[in-house]
Amino acid sequence: MAGVRVLVGTKKGAFLLTSDEGRREWTVDGPHFGGWELYHLKGSPADPDRIWASQSGGWFGQLIQRSDDGGRSWNPVGKDFTYEGVPGTHQSSDGTPKPWKFTRVWHLEPSLTDRDTVYAGVEDAALFRSTDGGDSWAELPGLRGHGTGPQWQPGAGGMCLHTILLHPTDEQRMFAAISAAGAFRSDDGGASWLAVNQGLHSEGIPDPKAEVGHCVHNLAMHPDRPDTLFMQKHWDVMRSDDAGDSWHEVSGDLPTDFGFPIEVHAHEPETVYVVPITSDYLHVPPDGKLRVYRSRTGGGEWEPLTKGLPQEHCYVNVLRDAMAVDRLDECGIYFGTTGGQVYCSPDGGNSWQAVVRDLPAVLSVEVSTLP
């Protein structure tokens, strides 16, 4: 029977939530790596039982864990994320030059076709790739070496490469997003990169329309329309229909266009989900009401989804990697909160249930759809 395995990274460990296709009854397994920060876990599309996990902490540093049996057991793999060549400098928060320094892995993006290949987005922002099951990592230095690199600066969470999108059919094309630099595209397998931020407007930088410096929070793509991208920026929800060459705003009638995650329905390329947050200085839902907003028109027109979500006294946040969709016939939507709740909607967002309510603060949510 088909089912789902939801991979939850938290401030104090990882949890695996499993269910059948009904997605009403759940098994909760964890914590794995209790006491560690699990910034991200993701299953390989080529082999859902292979799961990658970024395990880190301020005391003992970064590890990468790999499971080959669906999370029943784990083994540490390579963790040497040495920058290629002389790292150079980017901007620190106060605008002065600061040498690039590895801090942690924010995001792991497994290859769509090869179980041994996985990409890692790290802080300070750079992209690494392993082609040997995680034993070794090599930087794709063309991204950090982009001519604008010295202008990149950290967002509040650090200067992180947090989003990696792989083209579903063209292995040469991929996208990455960095806070606070912007979105980038490679058309040659990651060797060279183009800043794709035309149309973005950010008030917090000297030139609001600059080539780089935009605090992109998250990108999403539907595999059937890989030239269409959706972006949740620091402020503004944006859309591109030319693979990032140009962007236009689709915030429309959202109550606020600040937020972190953005996702696309598994079977409806024009159905998009965001979680509006009050503002850049108040990372809580507007009016204490936790509402996912859905657009069935590719942005512009949005409807609040509230059934099963707290509609009073709710002051949690949903971080950029903490929302995911499954690929079952009736698409399921999942998100986790900084208050430790993980919600599931088995019906495309019409109704929600809390799978768990009292986990540590949730950093990431991904889902593997199981045969």
Place this chain on the structure above:
Amino acid sequence: MTRVVLPYHLRALAKVDREVQVDGATTGQVLDALEAAHPVLVGTMRDPTTGRRRPFVRFFACQEDLSHGSYDDPLPVAVLRGEEPFLVVGAMAGG
């Protein structure tokens, strides 16, 4: 053999009991031996490239903080005799 006590998280990573024994008469030799026996610990106590101790890791023995000494300094005699352990400590932090 030098007795080494690891903190909880490193014991879990290395899949060992609270106390392990390695060859080593200096801090550096003990760390080298620990990392050789348990490669998963590489990078968890010191930077693998520079060798610099991680900020929230400390090395104690015989009620002394050895963290700021040289890796080449000899360990206290009581440690070398096996009477006292060498402690790898995750510093108290976080409020």
